[in-house]
Amino acid sequence: MFPSQNENLQIMSHAVIGFPGLEENEKAIAGLADAGVRLIELQVPFSDPVADGHTLVNACYEALKHGGSVRATLDLAQRVCKNHPEVTFVLMSYLNPLYRYGLEKLFEAAAAAGIQGMIVPDWPVEEIEPWLPKLDELGLAPILMVTPNTALQRVARIARASRGMIYVVSRMGVTGHETQWGEKFQRYIAEIRKHSDLPLAVGFGVRTIDDLSALQGKAEVAAFCSQYIEWQRDDGSEVAAKRMKSLIKSMGAN
Amino acid sequence: MIRSDNGYFGEFGGRFVPEILLPALTELEDLFFGLRDDPEFWQEYLTLTQEFSGRPTPLTPLRRLSKKLGGAQIWLKREDLNHSGAHKVNNVLGQGLLVQRMGKQRVIAETGAGQHGLATAIMAARLGLDATIYMGAEDIERQYSNVFWMRQLGSSVVGVTTGAQTLKEALDEALRDWAASVETTHYVLGTACGPAPFPELVSYFQSVISDEIKQQSMQQMGRLPDEIVACVGGGSNAMGAFGAFLENPEVTLVGVEAGGISLEDGQHSIRLSQDTGETGIAQGYKTLFLQNDDGQLGDTHSIAAGLDYVGVSPILAYLSQQGRVIPDSATDDEVTEAFSLLMKTEGIIPALESSHGLAGGFKRARQMKPEQNLVINLSGRGDKDIFTVARAFPQPEWTGFLQREAQRSSEILKQKGAH
Ligand SMILES: Cc1ncc(COP(=O)(O)O)c(C=O)c1O
Numbered sequence: 001m002f003p004s005q006n007e008n009l010q011i012m013s014h015a016v017i018g019f020p021g022l023e024e025n026e027k028a029i030a031g032l033a034d035a036g037v038r039l040i041e042l043q044v045p046f047s048d049p050v051a052d053g054h055t056l057v058n059a060c061y062e063a064l065k066h067g068g069s070v071r072a073t074l075d076l077a078q079r080v081c082k083n084h085p086e087v088t089f090v091l092m093s094y095l096n097p098l099y100r101y102g103l104e105k106l107f108e109a110a111a112a113a114g115i116q117g118m119i120v121p122d123w124p125v126e127e128i129e130p131w132l133p134k135l136d137e138l139g140l141a142p143i144l145m146v147t148p149n150t151a152l153q154r155v156a157r158i159a160r161a162s163r164g165m166i167y168v169v170s171r172m173g174v175t176g177h178e179t180q181w182g183e184k185f186q187r188y189i190a191e192i193r194k195h196s197d198l199p200l201a202v203g204f205g206v207r208t209i210d211d212l213s214a215l216q217g218k219a220e221v222a223a224f225c226s227q228y229i230e231w232q233r234d235d236g237s238e239v240a241a242k243r244m245k246s247l248i249k250s251m252g253a254n
Numbered sequence: 255m256i257r258s259d260n261g262y263f264g265e266f267g268g269r270f271v272p273e274i275l276l277p278a279l280t281e282l283e284d285l286f287f288g289l290r291d292d293p294e295f296w297q298e299y300l301t302l303t304q305e306f307s308g309r310p311t312p313l314t315p316l317r318r319l320s321k322k323l324g325g326a327q328i329w330l331k332r333e334d335l336n337h338s339g340a341h342k343v344n345n346v347l348g349q350g351l352l353v354q355r356m357g358k359q360r361v362i363a364e365t366g367a368g369q370h371g372l373a374t375a376i377m378a379a380r381l382g383l384d385a386t387i388y389m390g391a392e393d394i395e396r397q398y399s400n401v402f403w404m405r406q407l408g409s410s411v412v413g414v415t416t417g418a419q420t421l422k423e424a425l426d427e428a429l430r431d432w433a434a435s436v437e438t439t440h441y442v443l444g445t446a447c448g449p450a451p452f453p454e455l456v457s458y459f460q461s462v463i464s465d466e467i468k469q470q471s472m473q474q475m476g477r478l479p480d481e482i483v484a485c486v487g488g489g490s491n492a493m494g495a496f497g498a499f500l501e502n503p504e505v506t507l508v509g510v511e512a513g514g515i516s517l518e519d520g521q522h523s524i525r526l527s528q529d530t531g532e533t534g535i536a537q538g539y540k541t542l543f544l545q546n547d548d549g550q551l552g553d554t555h556s557i558a559a560g561l562d563y564v565g566v567s568p569i570l571a572y573l574s575q576q577g578r579v580i581p582d583s584a585t586d587d588e589v590t591e592a593f594s595l596l597m598k599t600e601g602i603i604p605a606l607e608s609s610h611g612l613a614g615g616f617k618r619a620r621q622m623k624p625e626q627n628l629v630i631n632l633s634g635r636g637d638k639d640i641f642t643v644a645r646a647f648p649q650p651e652w653t654g655f656l657q658r659e660a661q662r663s664s665e666i667l668k669q670k671g672a673h
Pocket of ligand 1: 340341342366367368369370444445446485486487488489490491492559560561605607608633634635
């Protein structure tokens with residue numbers, strides 16, 4: 001289930017399938033679920049992840065060496081969706097691995113595995129629109145991205161094609177760097193709200209409790225990804241899950 | 255010149271980029287579509303290439319070599335005589351005119367052989383723009399002389415250390431930079447690849463090559479050539495050499511890709527032939543990519559850094575699917591042989607990229623009749639390849655010289671550091 005509009009901010013976290021390893025992914029996801037995370041992106045690693053910064057780029061390269069692939073992601077999805085029914089799983093991938101698998105076949109397999117949404121950064125709205133009937137039939141929500149430089153008319157078009165949530169890219173650039181949450185950002189959010197009742201997931205640059213506090217009341221979902229992957233990389237999945245748990249606790253205290 | 259159908263050439267092309275890059279691409283497309291049919295704009299471009307780069311470049315008959323091979327008359331289109339030493343500058347000068355119209359103050363570029371990076375650095379210096387050039391760390395080692403000159407010209411050259419550290423990774427990194435800087439920065443894409451409108455736009459500027467070949471062959475041969483051969487990296491010099499001849503079906507067009515060491519995965523860069531490239535969508539566009547069953551882009555190899563690339567122009571993918579362009583390939587060994595043959599027989603030092611065109615062209619010329627004409631696009635000169643060629647033909651005095659030079663420059667560094 002995706003949150004509804006105006007619900008309290010919640011965290012969406014991340015797994016790069018194959019990073020640090022396929023078995024570790026399963027444990028890490030269990031740790032996130034236990035920490036209280038209710039939205040998790042399962043990222044298919046890709047050789048050329050152009051929308052990602054260095055943390056996720058390197059995680060992708062590692063993941064590919066350790067068996068990460070579309071098939072491995074679908075396999076894992078089947079298990080984690082069953083084991084953690086309280087969590088909503090979203091497939092995140094660049095287009096080519098999905099295209100190569102066969103888009104229609106992939107959508108069916110993802111839905112059958114229990115995946116509820118899909119984020120594909122290099123798949124523009126024009127190319128998604130023809131697939132909407134099929135995706136709606138399967139209950140697989142395309143979560144499209146809006147960026148600070150997207151023209152208003154296009155925001156409307158993207159909002160019409162989005163299901164589940166809209167992914168709001170917080171700033172120019174790639175994943176992994178800091179973001180400012182000032183007035184300009186708030187105007188940007190308000191503009192998107194005019195075009196959609198869907199909950200907003202804010203991503204790119206959500207790295208600290210301060211970021212999360214700043215987003216409370218402004219968005220429904222904060223994508224906490226690169227920082228989590230860095231924790232996982234540097235201190236292991238268990239420690240990363242503990243940090244996530246205390247982060248979620250202090251969010252509740254706010 | 256070929257036109258896209260809404261960014262597509264048959265099933266290839268398109269614009270598959272993160273949303274953040276879209277406004278810049280549509281802005282560029284609107285500007286380009288508004289200018290491309292304007293004869294005054296084309297004249298402005300031609301004047302610039304003439305004043306700054308010495309166009310038109312000659313069409314040189316290879317009399318001795320043609321006789322030696324005993325087949326067709328071979329002609330070279332001398333893109334090596336451009337300022338900066340390769341055809342890359344044609345596209346860069348054209349995009350420079352667009353940058354001035356957009357009013358952007360910074361440019362970025364990806365580069366493999368360093369020729370496109372060098373041309374971009376030259377344009378940036380001339381127009382007073384900031385330039386950042388992305389180049390695979392492996393290619394920096396292979397083409398250091400170009401890196402040296404780019405930096406002397408005032409550009410910053412960033413080594414890319416992800417993946418195989420060649421052109422594909424440099425292009426990824428340029429796209430990442432652009433995502434952050436797109437409002438003030440123009441991405442000078444260096445070949446006929448990437449998201450629309452780049453394949454069409456780059457081919458448009460490069461078509462000056464085939465316009466000239468057409469005129470020159472009428473003057474010098476009295477008719478159109480029978481065949482035109484060009485090497486294919488991303489496909490810009492090939493599209494440049496073929497463009498004006500697409501309307502002349504009697505002229506055979508041949509694109510020569512890098513056969514590398516062998517046909518094994520990772521040892522070549524052949525994308526257009528059957529059994530190698532597969533349709534995919536990456537780096538902003540749909541084309542034939544070398545990739546595995548999971549859709550991961552593959553590693554490539556070529557002795558020529560400029561051909562060591564995983565995708566290919568969607569226009570060439572389409573034209574070869576249609577049978578209009580014939581794909582061929584040449585191995586590293588065939589390439590060094592052709593390189594040497596041209597140098598020793600005609601006194602011209604070709605780039606290793608262009609030597610693929612030579613290897614493919616010489617092979618075909620041998621099978622042709624002396625009254626036939628074959629034009630090879632000599633996309634660049636070989637000065638930049640001095641280190642690679644020295645390795646292909648090892649000589650003790652070269653190694654000795656390098657050791658003495660390394661000694662001298664480290665002494666100079668020490669003295670400067672002491673002050
Ligand atoms: C001299 C020369 N020829 C050919 C190429 C290949 O590029 P394209 O296929 O775009 O002409 C390069 C690329 O760096 C080059 O430097």
